[in-house]
Each structure stands twice: as structure tokens, then as C-alpha cells.
Amino acid sequence: MTAVQATGLALRYGRTTALEDVTFTLRTGVTGLLGPNGAGKTTLLRIVATALPADGGTLRVFGHDPSTPPGRLAVRRLLGYLPQDPGFHPSFTAFEFVDYVAILKELTHRATRHTEVARVLSAVGLDDRRRSRIRTLSGGMKQRLALAAALVGDPDLVILDEPTVGLDPEQRLRFRELIADLGERKTVLLSTHQTEDVMSLCQEVVVLDRGRVRFEGTPTELAGLAAGRVWTSAAREAGALASWRTGTGLHRHVGDPPSGAALVEPSIEDGYLTLVGAAAEASAIAGGAR
């Protein structure tokens, strides 16, 4: 089932183009949103999450049009959103805060709501801190609390903007488990810089760069973009798009390999670098020509 259908989305901040002709489709499952800093990922997530109206294009979320008040309300009733920089009331306890968000999600039956709040707090591993004031929580705990607030009410569309920031490795693994479970039944849009999260969680991936969609496909297809363009050697290659020394002592390169190079299997990161690096290089060449 198509959960989100975006066609030609555009947004400008004054003279700056944040998004231009963004078209993509989200279905049940986890879709990763990748892109360099400033690519427009957060802007796009905010538009899909109804926090920001687009200047142009059409957006349908479960068939609803968020540009109209009734459509927006309908979307919000189906939505869980974890912003990049979530906010809290520091004097609330963890339970009170999620309970408050649950009320704002129209969960009005007290007992049911409390059960639901307890469920999501347990799901994010904050069971034992439910009575703690938010000001006493660590950064990672606050991030998990924000995730709980996003998940309360069992939304059909979950939008997560860099949710693993501040999580330790164990919490990140548990987070993957949680999102993977969720992705079996719901539509999850996950913005992240962690390519391993994308590889392990996402069925689909969208790459955004300078406000435009550069790629839409599976993680394997994204990795495939670098097929034949990743090689290793003993020394650094000046002509490569990217070149770094790995733990084995060999240098790994992405770019146009020299003849006879020892090609290796590309990763999603290589595909991403090939895509974004080539675009950046093309842009730099175009800029130089001007």
C-alpha cells in the first residue's frame, strides 16, 4: 500500500532553494533518507510531517492532502514524528511527558492511555526512569524519550530525523530491533547519516542532495552504483573521489579505478559516495567553467 506519494515538492527560503522537484513514494516498511548536510533532509521530513508547507508540488499521505486543514489533521492522526532536535518540559517526568503527548494525540481514555504510555516507555527501555524528571535524564535517554513520544498511539507513519544520535552501541542495536519490528507493519521514514543503519534496516532508500532526489531504490541498488569503482591498493590514490586507509593497512578508493586495480565489493557507503561525490564534482566543474 502506498503510504506517502510526493510529486514535484519544492520549497524556497528567500533566494535559497531548499527542495526542488522532489518526487518519491513510501510504502510499508522502512525507507532510509540519506544525504549530505544541508541536502534538505530535515526540510523534507518536516513537510511530510505537516510541520512545514511546501511551496509547490503535491503530497498525499495515506491519500490525505496535508495542504488542507482537514487533510493535515487526518495525517497528524496517523503520524509519529521524532524531530532532529526534540524539545521537552524539563520539569515533567518521563511518564508525564509522553502522557501529555498522548493526550495531544487524542488518546483521552485515561487507563488506555496510561497503558499505551507504559508500553512505549518500555519499548524504548525507559521503564525504570518513568518517574524521573526529564532534566535528570542523560542525552541518550532524552532521545529515547522523544522516540517514545513519537511512537505513542501506534502511528501508521513514523518519521524519524536522525534518531540514533546520542545512543550508545547497545541502544542503537535495540533501536534497530524496534524499528525493524515497526517496519513490518508500518511505514517508517528514517533520516540518518549511519549507512549501516540503512543497510540493516531499510528496504528502500532515497538519496537527497542539494534539494533534489538523486536516487530512489533499494540499498543493494545504491551499493551497486559503485560496482567496478571501488578498489584497494597499498598507497593513497590522488585521483579518487575518496581514498582512505583501512584497518588492514590497505587503502580503499572510490572513483575511476586504474587499469588492473584490485576491485572489491562495494558497500552502500561506496554507492552513496559515488552518487554524491560525482554530483559534487560535476557541480564544481560546472562552477569552474562559469
Place this chain on the structure above:
Amino acid sequence: MTATMTVAAPARPTPSSTQGRRRALLALARFESIRMLRHPLTVAAALLFLAPWLWGWLSGSANRYPVLPDELITIQLLALPILGGSALIVANLVTLRAHRHKVDASYDVLVLPPAWRVGGFLLALLPLAGLSLLLAGVPVGDSAALPGAAGSVDIATLLTPSALTLLLGAVGVLAGVLIRSVLIAPLVVLLVLVLEFLVITPLIIETGWRFLLPVYVSEFTVPVPAGVSDRPAARHLAYLIGITVLLAAAVLARANARRQVVAAGLVVGLILAVGGGLTQSRPDPGLAAARVTVEERAASIQSCEIRGDVTYCFFEGFGGFVPGWDAVVTSVRAVVPASAASSGPPLAVRQRASLDAITAAGWTGSIAEDRRVVAGWKVEDAAAGTPEAVRVDTSWGDDRAAAALAAEVAYRLMAAKAYDGGNFLCGAPAALLVWLVGQASPTTLAGMRSLDETSFGALSFSDISSRYGILVPDRAAAPALELLRRADEVAPLVERHWVELTAPETPLERFGAIFGVPIQPLAPDDEALPCVA
């Protein structure tokens, strides 16, 4: 990411040294000052500060005869809440920025320690003070350029808005380092206004303590000639700067600055604040004598200018008013019969300042005292070769002042002598005087109507600044105001019946009979009025 990307050599902070820190401090101050100057509140406050001047300029209602020392006082009174208040709030917001944006933890580990950072905030106030000087200079410069401007611009007074900006800006920084709430700054602004204008001023206006206020409030409600005001502007400025330095020392102490720096600030601040504060209220032995001279022997210090057959005498710096006075005198003489226009001794107009009775605390004299002073002036006028001189005030430029002068001139032409002050003008002469003032020019008519609106029981040809203005009971003013609509038929009758109408004994009823206007019956209160003989 491209292979062609070149990376510049990383910039490293200069190893910590006093010189390096000073440079960093100045760079920080420059950065913060630009942000303060560009802050929307600063811009809005600047526009608001200039709004009255702009309004006067655009609407044409600006006074073309400003008295510069008084303009400067008004500008200070505006500068305190608007420029000072905005500096306080903006400085407070800048000081609290790190806390508000939750970056204080990362700032705390930077090379430049907190004391130097707040030092940067304090230094950043200097350009803001410069802006205040510029803003104060615009209306003052505009006024000073007018040909009708009186008095001179005192530099220390002109600098006071800048000092107020620094002082309240320092309060803002201090509030920011003491209390981490953006509520405090606006509340402090309100409290400063309460203390300045509502609590302290009314309590201490008559005492030397008033000099300790941020804004000096004049003890006179009227412009006064040079040398009469006891305002020690330079010492007051030093006092304000001293308080600012003390506040800065408190800020630095709170931020754990070096003891020597704080101590130096305290010493300098105390010297300036205590020295300036105490010496500014020290009695000036020459002041009392200067005031007596201004009030009782004005002719000895005045200059005179002759226009046609009229002599105009004025205090130093007030010569710009003469063309305005002359226009009113000419307009009144134009509506009296030719024979009356030059009746009595040669016409003279002398500027007078009555200092002891009109203070910010209100009118403190009495009618008897009033008449005694006016009698003294008459003697002085005679001795100065300008007998029966018409008196004119130290403020000029609005319709009301023009009407007051027109009434004095009309009386002088009707009675061939100057008004004695104190009593009411009654009977037909009173009604005639009102008609003459209304007929003289649109300005005098407008001024008279304005005076009438604020007078009760009698039309008082006296601005609040003047205590010797002519008083005409409403019963006498009403028929004359009625006649103003029929100028064409009234003027010939005025000329024909001039002698009868100007005779003090001619009753108001006769005025009514001549012009065919109804006269109200005499009320019991009217009978008790003391009339000019």
C-alpha cells in the same frame, strides 16, 4: 567530496597571553556591538526615538523657535526609556544568549574566560552609546540650524543620552550575570521609569538630591536664560559615567575578574560617581545673583534690536525670536486705528523671565507678589529708555504664546501703557481686546481659542509659563468671540468708537449695544472680580 579539494592549514589560537586576550576581547566586543546595533529592538528604538522629530518635520508642527537647552532636556527624558531601555534589554539578551541557547557549557571551556567575555559585552556598549549620540544629535542639530533657535548646545548635556545608554546597558549586563531570566530586563526598565519619574522626582525635586537621578529634571517649567539654571551638566555626566564604571566593576567581580581590575574599576567609579555626585549639588554662589539680575534687572544684560519704530529687547541667545514677535506686533497694530497704533511712548517689547514663582513644583507666588514684581519691571523699563514695554515670555513658537503677546500688545495700544498684572480686565475694553487678538492673525486667533479651551471662568492670556498674563472674564470674552465672524462690519465700528471702547469705565453692555450682540447678565461671581482700574 572531491579529490581536488584543498584544505588550508588549520588556524590555531594564539597561545594565551594578555595581548592575545586583549585582541580577542576587542574582536568579541566588535562582534557583539554589531549584533547589538543590528538588533531589531535597537533599530525600533532608534526609529521611535526619532519619531516625534520626524512627525514634527513631516506634519509641519515642529517648533520653529526651539530653546536648545530645553530641547536637550526633552531629548534626555526620551533617551532614558527608549535608548537606555532598549540598551538595557539588548545587553541583557546578549549576556543571556549563551544560557538561552544552552551553549554555556561549551563556552565555559573556551580560551577566553568569562570575565573577559562579559568585558567584551560591556565594551560592545560603546558603539551603542555612539549611536545614541548620533540619534540625539539629529533633532538637536536640526533645531540648532533653525534661524529662530535660542540658546546654545551644551556638549555635556548632548552626551548625556550616550551616558544613559552606557549606564542602562551596564545594568542589563549586570542583570544578565546575576539572574538568568529575560523577564528581569524589561521589569528593570519599568522600575527605572517608576523611580525616575514617579517616586524620586516628586519627592526630591526641590532638593539637591535631584542631581543624583539619571536624568536631571529642570526645576523650571519654562526656558530660562543662560547662567540661571543650576544644571552642572559636566559634573552630572561624570557622575553617570562613574555609576557606569561601578556597575562594570560589579559585572567583572561577578565574573571572577582579577581583583586588581575590579579594584581599579571601583576606585575610578567611586571617584567619578562620588566626586561628580557631590560637587554637582554644591551651591553656586553666583547663581542667586544671576537669577536676581535676570528677573529684576534684565535690561542690564539684554540686547535690543529696533525694527521699524519698535524696540525688541531679549536675553542672550534669544534674538532669533524677534522676527516672530515682530510679526505679531505688526498684525495687532494693523487692526487698531492708525492713531492708536502709535499711542503712548515708543512701542517696546522686552523679554522677561519670572524664575522664583514658576518651578516644576507649580506656581508658588501670589497676586500681590506678582504685582510687586511687575511694578519693579515698569521702573526698570522706564530707566532703560523703554517705558511701558510690552512683556514677552522666554518660550515662543506656538499659537498660544502668539496670542498671549498679541493680548499684551493690544492692551498696550488700547491703554497707552503696559498691563500691570494681577487683576481681571473688565468691561468694554476686555471685549475689545479679545476681538483685536482674534482679528490680528489666524495664528493669534488659533492661540486664543486654544487658551479658551483650557481656561475656566475667564480667558487667560497666559501660557503656564507666564504669571502675568491678561485675564478676561468669560462674560466679556463671549460677545467678542461671537463678533469674530462679522469682521467686515465690526472693524469700522471699532475705529469709530475706539476712544469709548478703550475707556476703562465703559461697561460691557455698551459694547453689546454698539455691536448688537447680547451680553449675559452679571453673575454674583462676576461682581466680585478684581478689575484693572
Place this chain on the structure above:
Amino acid sequence: MSGLPAVGASGQAAGRLVPGRGERLRTVAALVWPTLRATRISPLLAAGVVGAAIVTPPAVTGSILPPDEHITLLRLVMACVGLGVTFTLDDPAKPTAETLPVAAWLGALLRAVLAAVVGGACWAAALLVTRSGPETTSLPYPDLTREAATVAVVAFLASAVGWRRSPRGIGSPLAAPMLLLGMAVVALLPAPVALLVGTGDGWDAAHDRWTFLLAGTLLVTAGVLTARR
């Protein structure tokens, strides 16, 4: 973290059904307490205390002031309470809560009610203190209360504008100076449109203008709160 249990543990788990009127009322009722707790009321209380302190000296000392000076003092109280009101909509949870289905204006309305109660109490206290002084019974208290209500609504509007403009939901650093600036503008208005007049001929006309301002500000505030967020 553990995995999520199956969906629909309860009939309402997803809040999926479009709520009816009764459901909305229950939402409002459920919101009251957390909204009260989330609202920054301490600045309003502090400002109210300062306001009451402004009118206390004449009452305590028994000073007989002209009516216009009492009016000026009460207008300063209005400004203080107004400053407190500018903190009403400060909401650090805005980034988390801005895409939730319950309309933002509903929470704002609840906060407004709370601010009205606390601000009204502060104002009433200031009036009581003023009335306890000598020769103050004839002051035009209803008209002054109309002025106070207008200042409070303007302050709330400033708070709403600040809240909307601040990505973090903390609008008071913008709203409080905005209110003071607005009051300075009002203080400088020329006579034909003056609002801060003394008792006299222009009083009634000025209070007609206050009424228009109050009505206009209420409309603009409603517009700001219900505009697309």
C-alpha cells in the same frame, strides 16, 4: 529496548477514530492539568508582585496623589503584568508537539485562561491596594480594567508571535521587548489618537479607542494562533 507488542492492545491504541464532540471535550479536560504544569507562570507571578509593589507605597504611606498619578501607577502595573503574560506561550516542547493532531490554539487557549486567572488576580490585588489608599474611590477602575485587559491581550499576541517565530518555542525574548516597545509607541501617540490620556475631556474617546484596540487585538491573536503552523 524491546520490540513493540502487537497493535491494537486496546480499541483506542492508535487514536485512529475521528473524535466526536464528546471525545474532544475529554481531550480538553485531559489537557488542563498538564498544560497548567507546562505553562511558565512564575514570570507572571513575579511581574505581578512587582506591579503590586509599585502601587503599594502611596497606599502604605497614605500619600494623597492626584488621580492621574494613580492612573500612571496602575498603567505601570498593567505593563508589569503584560510582561509576565508574554511568557505564557513559551513551550520548549514545541518541536516535539507541533505535528500532533490536537490544535495548537487549544493549548494556547488553556494557557490564556490560566494567564487570565493569574494576571487578573495580580491586577485585582493592585486595584485593592490602590483603593486602600486615601482619595482613590473615584478612580475610573472599569475603564482602567479595560486598558489592562487590552495590554494583557496585546502581550498574549506578542507571546503568540514570539512562539510562532521561535523554532524552540521560546518566544518571550522577542515578546517582552515587543510589548515594551508597543507601550512606548502608545505613550508617544499624538493627541488625536492618544490612548494614555488623563482624566478629562478626552477620557471617553480614548477608551472607545481602547475598546477597538482590544477587539482588533483579539481578532489578530485568533488569526495568529489558528494560522497554519
